[in-house]
Amino acid sequence: MDETPANTAVRLVVLDMAGTTVADGGLVEDAFAAAARALGEDPAPMLGHVRATMGESKIAVFRHLFGDEQRARRANTAFEEAYAELVAAGRIAPLPGAAETIGALRASGRTVVLATGFARTTQDAVLDALGWRGLADLTLCPADAGGRGRPHPDLVLTALLRTRAADDVRQVAVAGDTAYDMLSGARAGAGIVAGVLTGAHDRDRLTAHGATHVLDSVADLPALLAPSAEAGT
The missing domain is CATH 1.10.150 (DNA polymerase; domain 1)
Structure with missing residues (x-):
């Protein structure tokens, strides 16, 4: 039985980009x-x-x-x-519901960070192509976290340190489509590590590498983080 105290409700959400919020078509x-x-x-x-x-x-x-x-x-x-x-060349698009999900999370009072394994120049190119500048509270690439990306916890912990949105790592939720996203979230101590099935890895692999939940897509995340759902997590 989970005895997670109510004060660990999620305040900071760290979202991957390609395969999680962005469809890049290979x-x-x-x-x-x-x-x-x-x-x-x-x-x-x-x-x-x-x-x-x-x-x-x-x-x-x-x-x-x-x-x-x-x-x-x-x-x-x-x-x-x-x-x-x-x-x-136009070979990139937001995954269905991704922008709306980010908007809904922020409207609920949560801080949202978009994190990637790409270099800053590549991340910026994606953000510009999608018109996503300013969509999230913060965007991070490995260079912003001292050079180490996933599966290290650095991106998640940097998001926490930069935003100061949470007082406890259990108040952080991480969502991504890869085993390395799951490892990064788990190693950072995030309270929720959600795998999504819109990208690279399947349910079994996500679960084996630390997913606490597996969702069909990132669009399901606001419902998972709703107060009633978190109370029973």
């Missing part, structure tokens, strides 16, 4: 393939690792795949350029 894989080819590499053998580490800081993925720092940075730059071109 842009991450396409941009990765372009980056690998720019370095003279065949992307096919690497795609399994890319899929497994969705949600992680992209530079960390490239460091793992390409070894030395110089090649990793070249690959990351090529990725950012390719992703920006795909975004500019």
Whole structure:
């Protein structure tokens, strides 16, 4: 039986972007393939690792795949350029109900932060393409959290420190579509770690990596965080 005290009701919500609030139609894989080819590499053998580490800081993925720092940075730059071109071509859209969900969460008095594993330039390109500047209270990328992205807890904890929206990590809810989103939320001590089924990973994988709840989409989050629902969580 859960004995979570009432004063841990969620005050801060940290939302992932691609796959959670943003539908990118496979842009991450396409941009990765372009980056690998720019370095003279065949992307096919690497795609399994890319899929497994969705949600992680992209530079960390490239460091793992390409070894030395110089090649990793070249690959990351090529990725950012390719992703920006795909975004500019219109291959990105908000997931149904995502903007409305953010609006509803903020209207309920909660603080909302959009976090990503992308670099700031890529995150800004997505925000501009969607017209989402100012939609959330704060946006964060790994560089804003000292350079470490997911699965480390840093993005979630940075959101808490920057906004000062909560007094207890249990007053934080995290939502994302990847195992690394779940690990990040769990390691930060978030009271709710919600997986969504609109992106990279399935229910079993999300649950295995720390999801306290699994939702069909982020549009279901306001109902989960409603006062009556939280009281019985």
